[in-house]
Amino acid sequence: MELNYTNGLVPVIVQEATSREVLMLAYANDEAVHLTLETGCAHYWSRSRDRLWKKGEESGNVQQVLEVRVDCDADTLLYLVEQTGAACHTGHYSCFYRRIDGEEISAPVFDPAEVYANKE
Numbered sequence: 001m002e003l004n005y006t007n008g009l010v011p012v013i014v015q016e017a018t019s020r021e022v023l024m025l026a027y028a029n030d031e032a033v034h035l036t037l038e039t040g041c042a043h044y045w046s047r048s049r050d051r052l053w054k055k056g057e058e059s060g061n062v063q064q065v066l067e068v069r070v071d072c073d074a075d076t077l078l079y080l081v082e083q084t085g086a087a088c089h090t091g092h093y094s095c096f097y098r099r100i101d102g103e104e105i106s107a108p109v110f111d112p113a114e115v116y117a118n119k120e
Contacts, residue, residue, distance in 0.1 A: 003033065004075040009045055014087065017066045017080040023087035024095040026055075028077065033068075040065055042079055059115045061085035086110055 003010050009027040016023055026044040028036070032052055035043040042055040042063035056062030063081040070077055088095040091108030098104045 001070060001074060003030075003070065003077075004073060005030065006075065009047075010075060010077055012042075012044065012077045012079055014042065014063065014079045014081055016083050018082075021094055022096055023063075023081070023083060023093070033077070036065055036079070037068065042081060055087075056084065059085065059089070059110075061087065061110075063087070089116070091115075 008029050010029075010033070012026045012028050014023045014026065015021065026042075027047060028043065029045040029052070032043040032045050035041075035052075035054075042065050044053055044055065045051075046053050054062075062084045063079070064084070065079050065081050067080040068077060069080070083093075086093045086109045088097065089112060090097070091110045091112045092106055093109055094106070097106045097108075
């Protein structure tokens with residue numbers, strides 16, 4: 001299936017396969033999508049670092065992709081994954097760990113200062 005990329009990227013919603021908890025939203029370019037399909041490990045395009053990255057390459061918190069779905073317009077993907085550790089770089093299991101008023105609804109599962117020390 002041909003995907004409809006915007007500025008070379010497609011949004012990817014990432015959901016834990018068993019619980020259906022939404023873990024994160026990321027972006028992928030064509031290369032990241034192909035690497036994900038070939039390897040079964042989630043790959044994305046980092047807009048802040050302007051480069052391809054494999055989820056968990058620094059933290060070890062990888063995502064094994066069990067299924068890739070595409071929406072009706074072929075412009076958004078859904079990855080159903082088995083998450084190892086936390087999905088969020090802040091140390092939380094999901095990137096959606098706080099309400100809009102700022103209240104945190106879950107605690108971090110790791111300290112990002114320890115995991116990402118000297119890796120920037």
